[in-house]
Amino acid sequence: MNSSLPIGIFDSGIGGLTVTAEILKLLPNENLIYLGDTARVPYGTRDNETIKKFSKELTLFLLKQKVKAIVVACNTMSAVSLSEIKEVAGKIPVIDVISPTVEFAVTKTRTSVLGVIGTRATTHSGAYQAQVRSLGSQFIVVSKACPLFVPLVEEGLVSGKSVEIIAENYLKDINEGNADVLILGCTHYPMLAPVIKKVSRRRIKIIDSAFPTAEKLKKVLAENKLLNLKNKKPKLIFYVTDNPERSLQIANLFFDGKFPGKIEKVKI
Amino acid sequence: MNSSLPIGIFDSGIGGLTVTAEILKLLPNENLIYLGDTARVPYGTRDNETIKKFSKELTLFLLKQKVKAIVVACNTMSAVSLSEIKEVAGKIPVIDVISPTVEFAVTKTRTSVLGVIGTRATTHSGAYQAQVRSLGSQFIVVSKACPLFVPLVEEGLVSGKSVEIIAENYLKDINEGNADVLILGCTHYPMLAPVIKKVSRRRIKIIDSAFPTAEKLKKVLAENKLLNLKNKKPKLIFYVTDNPERSLQIANLFFDGKFPGKIEKVKI
Numbered sequence: 001m002n003s004s005l006p007i008g009i010f011d012s013g014i015g016g017l018t019v020t021a022e023i024l025k026l027l028p029n030e031n032l033i034y035l036g037d038t039a040r041v042p043y044g045t046r047d048n049e050t051i052k053k054f055s056k057e058l059t060l061f062l063l064k065q066k067v068k069a070i071v072v073a074c075n076t077m078s079a080v081s082l083s084e085i086k087e088v089a090g091k092i093p094v095i096d097v098i099s100p101t102v103e104f105a106v107t108k109t110r111t112s113v114l115g116v117i118g119t120r121a122t123t124h125s126g127a128y129q130a131q132v133r134s135l136g137s138q139f140i141v142v143s144k145a146c147p148l149f150v151p152l153v154e155e156g157l158v159s160g161k162s163v164e165i166i167a168e169n170y171l172k173d174i175n176e177g178n179a180d181v182l183i184l185g186c187t188h189y190p191m192l193a194p195v196i197k198k199v200s201r202r203r204i205k206i207i208d209s210a211f212p213t214a215e216k217l218k219k220v221l222a223e224n225k226l227l228n229l230k231n232k233k234p235k236l237i238f239y240v241t242d243n244p245e246r247s248l249q250i251a252n253l254f255f256d257g258k259f260p261g262k263i264e265k266v267k268i
Numbered sequence: 269m270n271s272s273l274p275i276g277i278f279d280s281g282i283g284g285l286t287v288t289a290e291i292l293k294l295l296p297n298e299n300l301i302y303l304g305d306t307a308r309v310p311y312g313t314r315d316n317e318t319i320k321k322f323s324k325e326l327t328l329f330l331l332k333q334k335v336k337a338i339v340v341a342c343n344t345m346s347a348v349s350l351s352e353i354k355e356v357a358g359k360i361p362v363i364d365v366i367s368p369t370v371e372f373a374v375t376k377t378r379t380s381v382l383g384v385i386g387t388r389a390t391t392h393s394g395a396y397q398a399q400v401r402s403l404g405s406q407f408i409v410v411s412k413a414c415p416l417f418v419p420l421v422e423e424g425l426v427s428g429k430s431v432e433i434i435a436e437n438y439l440k441d442i443n444e445g446n447a448d449v450l451i452l453g454c455t456h457y458p459m460l461a462p463v464i465k466k467v468s469r470r471r472i473k474i475i476d477s478a479f480p481t482a483e484k485l486k487k488v489l490a491e492n493k494l495l496n497l498k499n500k501k502p503k504l505i506f507y508v509t510d511n512p513e514r515s516l517q518i519a520n521l522f523f524d525g526k527f528p529g530k531i532e533k534v535k536i
Binding site for chain 2: 038039040045046047050147148151152154155157160161162163165166169241242243246
């Protein structure tokens with residue numbers, strides 16, 4: 001395989017751009033294709049069969065674009081449909097957001113209790129529990145579904161009293177427990193980090209998927225001799241299945257107003 | 269056409285059940301098929317091309333079930349894709365939620381100013397403005413998109429301080445204007461009526477689509493000699509494209525815990 005081929009990244013919507021931003025920092029010479037399924041977002045409230053069907057369609061789309069690796073920049077799909085995605089991807093390496101984030105998070109806990117918040121599909125899947133337990137039976141996961149967080153971020157409502165009340169309510173059980181690490185188990189949630197911090201216990205460490213996933217991607221590309229290090233003009237392509245204009249507005253929130261490209265609508 | 273054939277009702281999700289409840293009261297002998305596209309809800313944040321594509325697919329599904337009339341129990345589709353739905357439906361009568369609601373609302377205003385709240389797609393379409401203006405040039409529409417209301421209802425969060433703050437914010441402009449009627453231009457919104465009433469100006473009349481739409485359906489069936497008046501055991505079928513169990517939970521909220529059937533998952 002040719003190292004100049006693009007990395008493919010997909011998400012149910014544009015939350016995966018938080019991971020993409022970190023990949024761009026860590027691997028600034030790589031060509032990228034991002035695909036956000038904004039015509040069917042959110043995935044996290046849907047059932048597993050539907051999520052698997054949609055995931056396969058996104059994977060096939062990226063494979064047609066001849067990508068050298070696939071990043072599943074979505075916790076819901078990483079939790080529910082990773083094996084289906086890997087099956088469709090064949091020999092192309094697939095990097096999910098859950099395993100690198102968990103590997104990083106367990107190094108940060110002293111109480112061995114990890115809080116995880118995510119969509120309903122992610123928390124119900126038990127994927128975080130399984131991943132954490134595989135690293136040591138002493139670790140305990142306390143998880144909570146926060147299904148309103150994605151629509152709040154998608155509407156740009158990321159601060160203020162109403163969001164604080166909703167967040168405080170969601171985090172009640174985790175705050176009352178013994179967790180000293182809180183994993184933001186959804187790529188939209190970093191936008192709510194200030195609010196989450198405000199309503200969380202003082203000493204809890206908040207961890208999101210972006211940095212550990214980008215690090216893992218770099219490692220996997222290096223192992224496969226697929227790093228593209230000398231490309232001076234990387235090509236960044238961003239596709240969504242609906243609402244490119246609105247997607248760009250929200251994408252700019254993720255990139256401090258400096259989104260590095262345009263967003264095009266595509267059929268999958 | 270045979271009057272014993274079912275009435276077909278569709279919506280992007282389960283909000284259309286508020287209209288269905290009113291149809292069941294007014295036409296208790298009719299056979300019904302309800303279809304909610306919960307695998308792709310919400311529609312109101314998507315662009316027109318996507319809404320039209322999805323609408324045609326729902327219409328085709330109901331036509332295959334041999335329905336005698338189609339109720340578009342969704343303001344977004346009534347606003348954006350009614351002509352496409354009618355084209356696909358051919359000779360089958362199609363009843364939307366906007367025209368009957370507007371005809372009813374204009375009889376209730378003294379100031380001739382009507383407030384309309386709905387999804388982004390509905391308010392941007394201008395469909396309410398056009399419909400209201402067709403009934404008299406004296407009428408003025410003040411509209412506001414409330415994109416978080418659908419996720420709040422779908423999560424069952426229909427009361428409390430956080431919802432009140434969000435609702436108060438959305439209704440600020442309408443409250444400061446001269447409207448004496450407020451149309452709930454989305455079939456989910458009746459669930460939020462108590463909150464909306466609480467944060468609205470005291471004398472505003474709140475109007476939803478359910479009753480006017482059921483009345484219009486009855487009239488259209490009568491005109492076409494399609495009323496089914498003697499059927500003692502009406503058959504009620506409820507389909508969704510995802511999450512039948514969760515849909516039933518929320519449906520029960522709409523029916524005061526007495527949902528009149530089961531909900532099955534179907535592919536469209």
